[in-house]
Amino acid sequence: xxxxxxxxxxxxxxxxxxxxxxxxxxxxxxxxxxxxxxxxxxxxxxxxxxxxxxxxxxxxxxxxxxxxxxxxxxxxxxxxxxxxxxxxxxxxxxxxxxxxxxxxxxxxxxxxxxxxxxxxxxxxxxxxxxxxxxxxxxxxxxxxxxxxxxxxxxxxxxxxxxxxxxxxxxxxxx
Amino acid sequence: xxxxxxxxxxxxxxxxxxxxxxxxxxxxxxxxxxxxxxxxxxxxxxxxxxxxxxxxxxxxxxxxxxxxxxxxxxxxxxxxxxxxxxxxxxxxxxxxxxxxxxxxxxxxxxxxxxxxxxxxxxxxxxxxxxxxxxxxxxxxxxxxxxxxxxxxxxxxxxxxxxxxxxxxxxxxxxxxxxxxxxxxxxxxxxxxxxxxxxxxxxxxxxxxxxxxxxxxxxxxxxxxxxxxxxxxxxxxxxxxxxxxxxxxxxxxxxxxxxxxxxxxxxxxxxxxxxxxxxxxxxxxxxxxxxxxxxxxxxxxxxxxxxxxxxxxxxxxxxxxxxxxxxxxxxxxxxxxxxxxxxxxxxxxxxxxxxxxxxxxxxxxxxxxxxxxxxxxxxxxxxxxxxxxxxxxxxxxxxxxxxxxxxxxxxxxxxxxxxxxxxxxxxxxxxxxxxxxxxxxxxxxxxxxxxxxxxxxxxxxxxxxxxxxxxxxxxxxxxxxxxxxxxxxxxxxxxxxxxxxxxxxxxxxxxxxxxxxxxxxxxxxxxxxxxxxxxxxxxxxxxxxxxxxxxxxxxxxxxxxxxxxxxxxxxxxxxxxxxxxxxxxxxxxxxxxxxxxxxxxxxxxxxxxxxxxxxxxxxxxxxxxxxxxxxxxxxxxxxxxxxxxxxxxxxxxxxxxxxxxxxxxxxxxxxxxxxxxxxxxxxxxxxxxxxxxxxxxxxxxxxxxxxxxxxxxxxxxxxxxxx
Numbered sequence: 001x002x003x004x005x006x007x008x009x010x011x012x013x014x015x016x017x018x019x020x021x022x023x024x025x026x027x028x029x030x031x032x033x034x035x036x037x038x039x040x041x042x043x044x045x046x047x048x049x050x051x052x053x054x055x056x057x058x059x060x061x062x063x064x065x066x067x068x069x070x071x072x073x074x075x076x077x078x079x080x081x082x083x084x085x086x087x088x089x090x091x092x093x094x095x096x097x098x099x100x101x102x103x104x105x106x107x108x109x110x111x112x113x114x115x116x117x118x119x120x121x122x123x124x125x126x127x128x129x130x131x132x133x134x135x136x137x138x139x140x141x142x143x144x145x146x147x148x149x150x151x152x153x154x155x156x157x158x159x160x161x162x163x164x165x166x167x168x169x170x171x172x173x174x
Numbered sequence: 175x176x177x178x179x180x181x182x183x184x185x186x187x188x189x190x191x192x193x194x195x196x197x198x199x200x201x202x203x204x205x206x207x208x209x210x211x212x213x214x215x216x217x218x219x220x221x222x223x224x225x226x227x228x229x230x231x232x233x234x235x236x237x238x239x240x241x242x243x244x245x246x247x248x249x250x251x252x253x254x255x256x257x258x259x260x261x262x263x264x265x266x267x268x269x270x271x272x273x274x275x276x277x278x279x280x281x282x283x284x285x286x287x288x289x290x291x292x293x294x295x296x297x298x299x300x301x302x303x304x305x306x307x308x309x310x311x312x313x314x315x316x317x318x319x320x321x322x323x324x325x326x327x328x329x330x331x332x333x334x335x336x337x338x339x340x341x342x343x344x345x346x347x348x349x350x351x352x353x354x355x356x357x358x359x360x361x362x363x364x365x366x367x368x369x370x371x372x373x374x375x376x377x378x379x380x381x382x383x384x385x386x387x388x389x390x391x392x393x394x395x396x397x398x399x400x401x402x403x404x405x406x407x408x409x410x411x412x413x414x415x416x417x418x419x420x421x422x423x424x425x426x427x428x429x430x431x432x433x434x435x436x437x438x439x440x441x442x443x444x445x446x447x448x449x450x451x452x453x454x455x456x457x458x459x460x461x462x463x464x465x466x467x468x469x470x471x472x473x474x475x476x477x478x479x480x481x482x483x484x485x486x487x488x489x490x491x492x493x494x495x496x497x498x499x500x501x502x503x504x505x506x507x508x509x510x511x512x513x514x515x516x517x518x519x520x521x522x523x524x525x526x527x528x529x530x531x532x533x534x535x536x537x538x539x540x541x542x543x544x545x546x547x548x549x550x551x552x553x554x555x556x557x558x559x560x561x562x563x564x565x566x567x568x569x570x571x572x573x574x575x576x577x578x579x580x581x582x583x584x585x586x587x588x589x590x591x592x593x594x595x596x597x598x599x600x601x602x603x604x605x606x607x608x609x610x611x612x613x614x615x616x617x618x619x620x621x622x623x624x625x626x627x628x629x630x631x632x633x634x635x636x637x638x639x640x641x642x643x644x645x646x647x648x649x650x651x652x653x654x655x656x657x658x659x660x661x662x663x664x665x666x667x668x669x670x671x672x673x674x675x676x677x678x679x680x681x682x683x684x685x686x687x688x689x690x691x692x693x694x695x696x697x698x699x700x701x702x703x704x705x706x707x708x709x710x711x712x713x714x715x716x717x718x719x720x721x722x723x724x725x726x727x728x729x730x731x732x733x734x735x736x737x738x739x740x741x742x743x744x745x746x747x748x749x750x751x752x753x754x755x756x757x758x759x760x761x762x763x764x765x766x767x768x769x770x771x772x773x774x775x776x777x778x779x780x781x782x783x784x785x786x787x788x789x790x791x792x793x794x795x796x797x798x799x800x801x802x803x804x805x806x807x808x809x810x811x812x813x814x815x816x817x818x819x820x821x822x823x824x825x826x827x828x829x830x831x832x833x834x835x836x837x838x839x840x841x842x843x844x845x846x847x848x849x850x851x852x853x854x855x856x857x858x859x860x861x862x863x864x865x866x867x868x869x870x871x872x873x874x875x876x877x878x879x880x881x882x883x884x885x886x887x888x889x890x891x892x893x894x895x896x
Binding site: 027 | 423424426427508509510511513736737740825832835836839840841843873874875876882
């Protein structure tokens with residue numbers, strides 16, 4: 001091996017160096033955190049006795065197994081809905097948990113109103129039961145996806161809760 | 175007639191002497207230290223000399239003419255110098271440079287006894303420390319970013335993919351100073367700032383599990399730092415540097431109107447009085463950081479005493495104290511205007527004090543039997559101030575005794591016992607204790623002059639607070655076969671184990687950025703079995719290749735994981751496998767002037783249970799360095815490439831959690847550094863200056879999610895010797 005050989009390899013080395021001229025990671029172009037939704041929850045019938053918590057919650061993916069009921073799949077939690085409410089108007093950006101659960105543009109598979117008899121929030125599937133679901137044309141078997149667009153608040157995301165006719169429960173309930 | 179004959183003889187003799195020229199000079203290292211015993215040979219003649227204890231040499235009676243001198247010494251690059259001999263004596267100052275990556279040097283750590291690198295059965299690299307000052311690395315870990323087979327993810331080292339990233343909680347590479355481990359008692363992490371850069375003789379990097387000699391933390395390999403021997407002449411080294419960061423590549427990221435500078439000053443003095451040698455070092459270095467709240471201020475004091483009872487029996491004591499205040503940047507807030515700002519941790523600071531002391535007694539009973547006793551005390555304390563107050567104090571006491579017994583020239587036995595105890599007092603790791611006792615033995619058998627076999631076995635018993643104690647046997651075996659003098663084959667199979675650290679088991683705290691860590695008392699030790707086959711080949715004196723294939727299988731591999739509750743918890747993965755191939759070459763294109771070093775590593779790492787890549791392990795890593803040093807100048811270019819990391823902590827970066835917005839943004843890594851230096855030693859002025867520009871193309875990349883790596887920065891350094 002001689003200097004001549006080195007001179008052969010030098011252009012390869014210099015080429016590698018100049019690849020570095022590509023800037024690498026660039027600033028994100030999409031504004032973040034501006035997506036959201038709003039709407040109304042209507043309650044029909046009598047509230048179950050002893051319910052301690054009622055929340056509107058959004059899951060990124062469907063609840064196919066009890067294991068899908070976990071925080072990394074949870075995208076939004078509303079403030080606790082007062083007991084015996086008949087109507088509840090909400091805006092996602094006003095949720096006290098918006099700093100923890102950040103909504104970003106995209107599709108969300110499961111938006112429900114869930115109730116619990118526990119005074120504190122738990123993440124055990126067995127502690128919760130679904131009383132209303134975001135669905136197509138009032139048919140609770142046809143779950144509707146929530147679509148959030150960049151920089152927009154999707155309005156009219158309404159849910160009707162009929163305590164006399166609860167929706168099918170996702171897996172993992174007692 | 176007799177008178178005439180006598181006069182003729184006298185005259186001719188005088189004439190002969192008159193035509194004999196003289197060369198005299200001094201051979202010194204690039205730290206102005208005399209190189210005792212350096213060989214000076216006049217090529218093509220029988221003339222030559224060896225440098226004395228002040229580095230001085232003289233050669234007499236050389237016939238007038240032009241000659242080439244060759245100067246060499248072990249551990250230094252060979253140098254040739256042209257010289258013209260005439261009536262006037264030639265006077266030279268020859269500066270030899272320490273070899274950057276040694277291939278033939280004696281090392282000690284692999285088998286806890288002195289062993290030539292070409293006799294080893296595992297891949298090992300020896301690095302000379304001058305690279306730290308030349309490249310102006312502020313901490314030791316920066317240097318490791320250029321060692322083939324080693325990957326740094328922020329401050330966490332990984333040898334051949336042994337570690338992902340766990341923010342300092344638990345290491346799989348054992349870092350030791352003269353064989354004394356320096357992992358902290360609580361988190362088990364390595365505090366790189368504790369390493370006394372000014373007193374490093376050489377660094378040995380052993381790739382692959384070394385648990386059979388070093389125990390739990392060495393499951394991925396060992397980085398052993400050997401400090402300098404006692405000096406015979408007093409030497410004072412003053413080093414200072416100042417530098418700053420450029421503006422970020424995008425205006426949107428430009429958060430600071432002021433210049434982001436860093437600077438440091440270090441004074442080291444070594445001397446000896448009869449049998450007592452000492453080194454003291456004081457250092458201060460500050461860095462304002464290229465990211466908001468990512469500054470640090472450090473003070474370090476280091477001292478070493480060495481007392482020689484006789485030539486081979488000595489006692490060494492050293493201590494190192496670090497005081498540090500730093501910001502606590504965790505992740506970017508987003509990749510728009512906050513790429514270099516972590517708004518959630520603004521104002522959070524960490525104050526820490528760390529004290530390490532070690533005592534080594536070496537006794538040479540006779541040429542066949544020697545023993546060494548090592549004890550150390552490592553006390554670490556940190557306090558984190560912010561939204562939550564975190565604090566931890568850990569005291570780690572360690573003792574080891576081992577012997578080397580040479581039964582014959584072909585059979586050597588190394589055996590020892592070791593024990594350690596750590597006590598932690600913390601509001602995030604609870605207050606656990608951790609104890610470990612181990613015993614080991616390893617033999618080296620020279621079956622033939624060409625074939626060396628090693629067999630070793632270690633047993634460890636580890637107890638972590640209330641968790642039931644566990645024992646582990648870690649056997650290993652290796653072969654080294656010299657096919658020819660220039661072509662050496664090696665192979666090894668070894669087991670490793672690693673006990674979880676108190677931090678991995680007991681951490682229960684918010685770590686910032688909305689992330690909490692949850693304890694896992696069920697965490698169990700991980701085990702590994704590793705195989706390596708390699709070869710090194712000296713194509714010529716100036717061209718060297720090393721090729722290695724490796725595979726490591728892990729059981730119960732410990733990795734951080736996101737729980738159902740959205741917390742981070744360390745868990746045991748059931749199985750993981752890492753396979754790879756590594757090729758290294760060193761090529762002295764013009765000896766002592768133009769050098770090319772390169773290393774390529776292909777690594778395939780799989781979490782077998784989930785059939786996906788392991789986190790933070792790039793498949794391809796390439797390091798290349800070119801150094802051109804026509805005295806007194808010194809030029810260097812370093813290049814690093816990583817392919818894009820496949821697997822990261824996606825759960826932290828993607829909806830619905832999005833704890834680190836845009837955290838999945840990652841690219842392949844191309845980083846180029848440039849160095850220019852001037853060595854005044856050639857002109858007898860004991861000084862060196864260097865200009866370094868790191869990340870010269872201002873390439874934006876990450877080593878860990880949400881953390882833009884250092885942007886372009888330039889520094890000027892000055893080194894003086896008295």
